[in-house]
Amino acid sequence: EPEVTQTPSHQVTQMGQEVILRCVPISNHLYFYWYRQILGQKVEFLVSFYNNEISEKSEIFDDQFSVERPDGSNFTLKIRSTKLEDSAMYFCASRGFNQPQHFGDGTRLSIL
């Protein structure tokens, strides 16, 4: 069964550094999402992406965040200057038209 894959599974970074989290959505999906989940808290929506542009973003998704679909398969989340409070599990999801979202296994981001 096709899966959403995310790399790396764990990223440790110094505060202030840039990080790029990578996702390969399911190949025929058209809608892409990033979520984060701080340890012990709810899943929070960050951003949705369709037709090569952001279609919706939350208040969390400020100027430090950006997303890209640089080629036909990858979907990346960049955090420009990381803060301690960015430490969380970051999930990528994708879906087809009128289909449920399917999630990757996540990247655990630890900011030191």
Add this chain to the structure above:
Amino acid sequence: EDKVVQSPLSLVVHEGDTVTLNCSYEVTNFRSLLWYKQEKKAPTFLFMLTSSGIEKKSGRLSSILDKKELFSILNITATQTGDSAVYLCAVEAKFDSNYQLIWGAGTKLIIKP
């Protein structure tokens, strides 16, 4: 403000018991309600519900939606230790031209042997 509320927050039962997990919502522009199971990593899709009163089943799991009373339940019969997980309810709502998931806090289910 849109919200999704799950209850109970945690539940401990013995293997073989039946459990019912609840999800209520207040969401404008409702499109669908989804149930996910989260173990150590990613939420795994269970059910997508769009119509009231139609039960969806998958093995020992079943779910139903009531759009008038704005809630859904997830039933698990003959529970097994492998059912231990956090069960997440999310409501898909329309914002402008896109759809967004609004998540509940989850129900942590522990099945004791």
